[in-house]
Amino acid sequence: MPPGRRQAVAAALERCQVCRQELDQLAAMLSAMRRLPNGPAPRSFVFAAPPAPAPVARASLFLGAPRWVYAGAVSVAAVLLAAVVSADLTGSLVPQDHAPAMRSFQAAPAPGELAPQETAVPDAGQTQGLMKSAEPGSNGPEPVESPQPEPGIAVPLAPPAQGTPPSSEALETAPPGLTPAPAQETAMNAAAWADEYPSVAEGQATTPLMWRVLEGLLALAALAGLTALAFKMRRERR
Amino acid sequence: MTAAAQVFNCANHAPLPVHDRAGNDYCYNCVIENFQAPAFGLARRMLNDWAMAEDAVQESFVSGYRAFSQFRGQNIKAWIMRIVANHCRDILRSRRARPTVSLDPLPSGPDDVTPSAAEIPSAQESPEDHAERQELRRAIEAGLAALPAEQKMALVLVDVQGFSYDEVALIMDCSLGTVKSRVSRGRGSMRDYLRATGELLPSQFRQDK
Numbered sequence: 001m002p003p004g005r006r007q008a009v010a011a012a013l014e015r016c017q018v019c020r021q022e023l024d025q026l027a028a029m030l031s032a033m034r035r036l037p038n039g040p041a042p043r044s045f046v047f048a049a050p051p052a053p054a055p056v057a058r059a060s061l062f063l064g065a066p067r068w069v070y071a072g073a074v075s076v077a078a079v080l081l082a083a084v085v086s087a088d089l090t091g092s093l094v095p096q097d098h099a100p101a102m103r104s105f106q107a108a109p110a111p112g113e114l115a116p117q118e119t120a121v122p123d124a125g126q127t128q129g130l131m132k133s134a135e136p137g138s139n140g141p142e143p144v145e146s147p148q149p150e151p152g153i154a155v156p157l158a159p160p161a162q163g164t165p166p167s168s169e170a171l172e173t174a175p176p177g178l179t180p181a182p183a184q185e186t187a188m189n190a191a192a193w194a195d196e197y198p199s200v201a202e203g204q205a206t207t208p209l210m211w212r213v214l215e216g217l218l219a220l221a222a223l224a225g226l227t228a229l230a231f232k233m234r235r236e237r238r
Numbered sequence: 239m240t241a242a243a244q245v246f247n248c249a250n251h252a253p254l255p256v257h258d259r260a261g262n263d264y265c266y267n268c269v270i271e272n273f274q275a276p277a278f279g280l281a282r283r284m285l286n287d288w289a290m291a292e293d294a295v296q297e298s299f300v301s302g303y304r305a306f307s308q309f310r311g312q313n314i315k316a317w318i319m320r321i322v323a324n325h326c327r328d329i330l331r332s333r334r335a336r337p338t339v340s341l342d343p344l345p346s347g348p349d350d351v352t353p354s355a356a357e358i359p360s361a362q363e364s365p366e367d368h369a370e371r372q373e374l375r376r377a378i379e380a381g382l383a384a385l386p387a388e389q390k391m392a393l394v395l396v397d398v399q400g401f402s403y404d405e406v407a408l409i410m411d412c413s414l415g416t417v418k419s420r421v422s423r424g425r426g427s428m429r430d431y432l433r434a435t436g437e438l439l440p441s442q443f444r445q446d447k
Binding site for chain 1: 250251252254266267270271274275276277278279288292295296299300303304371374375378379393397398399400425428429432433
């Protein structure tokens with residue numbers, strides 16, 4: 001202990017009686033421990049003859065290889081596992097026949113982005129108005145504003161971004177005065193899309209089982225290599 | 239071998255030449271003679287069994303002989319004690335897995351230690367002081383036996399056998415900080431044990447009671 005610190009400790013001990021008692025106890029205990037008998041061994045362990053060499057253990061396939069073999073195997077398995085898992089997470093392992101479906105799936109605009117492109121056929125009253133304005137003597141037909149589509153009947157033209165075709169309810173609830181031709185077309189497009197890529201439409205566009213099995217095998221290989229390495233290091237330590 | 243015979247005294251045994259990894263020559267019987275007492279002391283306190291300690295030390299020396307070519311020539315005492323410590327750990331582990339009760343009437347407890355010169359009362363010591371010291375020794379041995387194995391090993395090596403912290407770190411195959419921590423915790427446990435022990439201990443341990 002440095003002299004300055006020793007003085008500080010001594011000053012603290014002078015002020016604290018409990019600390020002095022603790023120190024006295026510790027010193028007495030250590031002194032007694034150092035006086036514990038460390039007598040000679042009960043007998044001599046000297047060898048009269050050289051001990052027989054250790055029995056040659058049968059070479060084990062599990063722990064017979066050098067340590068670097070296990071370390072290398074673990075590293076390779078870990079790298080491969082990381083590569084496969086990252087490819088899986090980025091969707092690179094999805095089969096090629098699913099790829100165009102996924103591209104069209106992702107390219108479809110979101111429902112909020114769709115502009116209402118539907119056109120409606122004017123109803124009967126409006127038709128009469130038009131016919132009146134087209135009568136002789138008038139200045140000619142005035143431009144008639146296209147009626148705005150009622151809310152709730154806009155139907156996306158592309159397959160919905162959520163991957164589900166438009167519901168038939170939207171088609172059925174359309175007012176009789178409007179022609180739901182684009183919506184029907186959209187529904188047909190979605191149906192065709194689902195027919196063309198059934199597994200994608202049903203949510204089965206996942207990584208094939210083969211890659212899943214490979215991921216599991218690589219994880220098992222890395223785990224087994226780590227275990228073997230730990231056993232080997234423990235054995236060598238002895 | 240000649241060099242080893244000059245360094246060590248082979249008068250009491252047959253020379254047993256061994257070579258370490260650095261190419262140095264030793265007489266292994268001389269190594270045994272030099273270190274068998276601390277090795278047995280550690281094994282006896284770790285195992286609390288005289289016969290088991292003898293077996294552990296014998297097996298440790300055989301293992302050391304077979305593995306001597308792996309010794310790098312740094313601290314042979316720490317290397318031998320490390321082998322003994324590992325053997326003791328193995329025995330304790332197997333004893334935990336398969337608990338046995340010894341039927342051997344041979345001395346096997348801390349109270350059965352053969353009297354040594356340290357226990358013979360000196361002329362300056364009163365009978366009361368001698369009895370008190372013996373009681374403290376028995377209490378310390380019992381307290382040591384009650385400690386966890388790693389704390390016990392650290393405490394025996396540092397406080398009883400006088401190894402340095404660096405050597406104990408080599409023997410126990412752990413860091414210096416771990417050794418200090420184990421010694422500190424072991425001392426604290428020992429002090430608590432002595433405080434809780436009876437009235438016959440020296441006055442320092444009775445002040446709190």
